[in-house]
Amino acid sequence: MASSATIVFSKSPSPIYTNHVSRYPPGSVSVVSFNRRRGFSVKSALIEPDGGKLMNLVVEESKRRVMKREAEMVPVRIRLNRVDLEWVHVLSEGWASPLRGFMRQSEFLQTLHFNSIRLEDGSVVNMSVPIVLAIDDDQKNRIGDSDRVTLVDSVGNPIAILSDIEIYKHPKEERIARTWGTTAKGLPYAEEAITKAGNWLIGGDLQVLEPIKYHDGLDRFRLSPSQLREEFIRRDADAVFAFQLRNPVHNGHALLMTDTRKRLLEMGYRNPVLLLNPLGGFTKADDVPLSWRMRQHEKVLEDGVLDPETTVVSIFPSPMHYAGPTEVQWHAKARINAGANFYIVGRDPAGMAHPMEKRDLYDADHGKKVLSMAPGLERLNILPFKVAAYDTTQGKMAFFDPSRSQDFLFISGTKMRGLAKKKENPPDGFMCPSGWKVLVDYYDSLSAESGNVRVSEAVVSA
Template sequence: MLTPHGGILQDLIERDASIKSELLAETATLKSINLTDRQLCDLELILNGGFSPLTGFLNQADYESVVEHMRLASGQIWPIPITLDLFKHEAAEYQAGERVVLRDPRDDAPLAILTIEDLYVPDKAVESEKAFRGDPEHPAIRYLYDTAGDVYVGGDLQAIALPKHYDYTELRKTPSQLRSEFGYRHWDKVVAFQTRNPMHRAHRELTVRAARDKLASLLIHPVVGLTKPGDIDHHTRVKVYQEIIKKYPNGMAKLSLLPLAMRMAGDREAVWHAIIRKNYGATHFIVGRDHAGPGSNSKGVNFYGPYDAQVLVERFSNELEIEVVPFRMVTYLPDEDRYAPIDEVEDGTRTLNISGTELRKRLRDGSAIPEWFSYPEIVKILRTSHPPRPSQGFALYLSGLPNSGVDALSYALQATFNQFSGSRHITLLDADNISKDSLAFATGELVRSGAGVIIVNTKQVASLEEIANYKKVVSKSGSFILVSVETSKEDCIKNDRKGYLSVERSDVEAYSFPKEADIKVNFSKESINVGIQKIVLYLEEQGFFKF
């Protein structure tokens, strides 16, 4: 078994166990910082040693060295900035030398005490370019500018407790625990496999081949922290992993979950993943094609080359010590009923494959997924968690001025939808009667349960920013469909029998029709029936209704 990165496993929980009571007593006298979801993931891996040799969040010297050279100031390889970011008004409350409690935002539990070494303002433009290659559409860069704070706080940590998890606790092994288990099992060589997606037969085949090639055991080590927006939720994926682990030869493979917040940083992230798996006790690491890449931008340009990650990890392989196992894509040979590496298949041999896009389509429309591609138990899990479109919920947001016909359209749509066959319940929500936060939450929960939700403002006018915020929240649960009711203001005033437009209103004056609406109707030119027809046909085309 390899030594941890830097020579020592920095298990701060074990290191500080003897002074835990003193640290807990001290927390009553200190200011506190409630961590974000990303910071919580980072903290857990600092405290349990997964981020060895780190013992805290990066100070300015380490941060700048990591961004520029992929090394800590000491010279040790470290490719990803691990930073505690605060907004300026928050950072103004602290100063160098101060001790601060870091708390779990879910239950306010104290997890660690940070001794602040420095507070510094990062050059986000440099971090974007150097660490993530500069494309503003890269998810890590969008997080950097849209979510992260303006000031970074560096300093070492003293551990009180790991964040508490209530799901899959038996699978959440720390580096110390896994290393001990590998020793107990006499696993001298361990191949680690990184994934953030469900696994199918091809994944099982390539991992078994890697283990056999290296005469090693296998660690299936999926990420269950933050991954790419839009990825399948970790509960569904873990159920899949629990099924597929049964398909390996007895005693060959071990499943453990990694609480990592991915940055989708491609080649740099692959080096990071290799370091983490070395700390967890692996001796070999499978580096895939486009490893940890977020795909392509809106123009279809890939953020990373397909083999950039393999090249960079190989470049550092001597220093890292962990051995890289390049991902070998396998394909199904139907005439032989087996999988084989694609580079070993003779020309003219018949092959079959299902892309990720095709798989999502088959899940969406309920069409067959063959057993040669995935196991029936796994397909059942995916279908339960991601039912076909006719069983999925959706939110239909009607945007328009008062008296534009939005209220009449909403009632007509509810009556129309409810007469269709099927089990989907249709709910009408008047946004004027619900707080903004409650509206987004309630809509998301209804959509998640498979309901159809029609949202309308009958008196007020939601700004485009408010609608965008609703969409951001609801889209995590299902489809958000924006309908722009573009009846002219003059006609709205003619229909103003309730006095909604009798006085000058800032929300009305500032309103503009959303350019990115999915459906547009105009009751100055069209009837309600035409509007209903447009919406029904759109929903049928998207697969929500079948006639």
């Protein structure tokens, strides 16, 4: 990518931003915004959250005791499942700013049909996946004319109050078709959170009684957008570039991230900081669990594959849809709220194999193309990256060179998992040894669990 600033206009009125480059005073992040009447404007600061204000829906500490008593007095309780709680977490910290709670019907329909929400001042923010709470017929009847409900966890502990509520039909087929572009059976998130969910959606304003914690040893990695912004300021970042992933980090990923920082330095930035932001919510069954991925990420930093001084590792609490070009907009938008003004996007972001056919569900290039022209993402700098593969002539991961394609070995996620399961080593230079050991240990633990299950079954049958 060239080091000079480039603004490319499409045939539509909206600009496509490839790089916005300027030099600013220390501690600032460059932001280029577009206004249809005034044209381009430049300012220095961390990029503003969507809507101009970062939402914090957690009740102030001084008011929590009163609010908890109030939550106990609300007659109707809605029990949250795992995915519901993850969305409460997302909303509470402002990842979905300017949303103030679960979507009401107007916000839901705009998200479903326009991938965006129009604010009161006429501006548009990106919003590509519905953030909604489903209830069943019995719950709807119990709510009746009430204007608020208490949301509780799996054991009945109050989590939040949802006020000024609106209940409306849950159009499941339309929601699935518009989010994934198909209604094929086997879509992981749809089966987990939609098809068996209630026939009604309830929206309203959230008051979350205290910060969401999981007590799984990983809460120290769960930095909110406001905490991340404070950390970027503390590190004196003048650019923040985000990398979204839900897999272990191999040296190809590291190459993309270190090359991005190099490019930003060449473009004139003084201290670009990487936000390594692994997804921490619901994932499909064959993905490596979060706890193991975080162990692996720590090894990558310990071994110096990524520089700890210029890398912030933090968990993104969102559930995963695997909805390709639709979902990648959500991933990018949320990182704006966390303070990132550059977003790295690669091949088939948020994609997956078709659940019923032997092909990819989405075109591999559509994600990055959609991001470059998505409504409400004009302020975000999109950084498409070249494909990285194992260069057999150099014995390391490198950017693919089609002129000597025979020299490159593509190690897919499936192949990587297969090697780890068999305790076989990948080629030297594919992943740092300590990181690879974590992956092998994970699959080894699965084999041990499987063996224990077989033993238990044998004992029972005897």
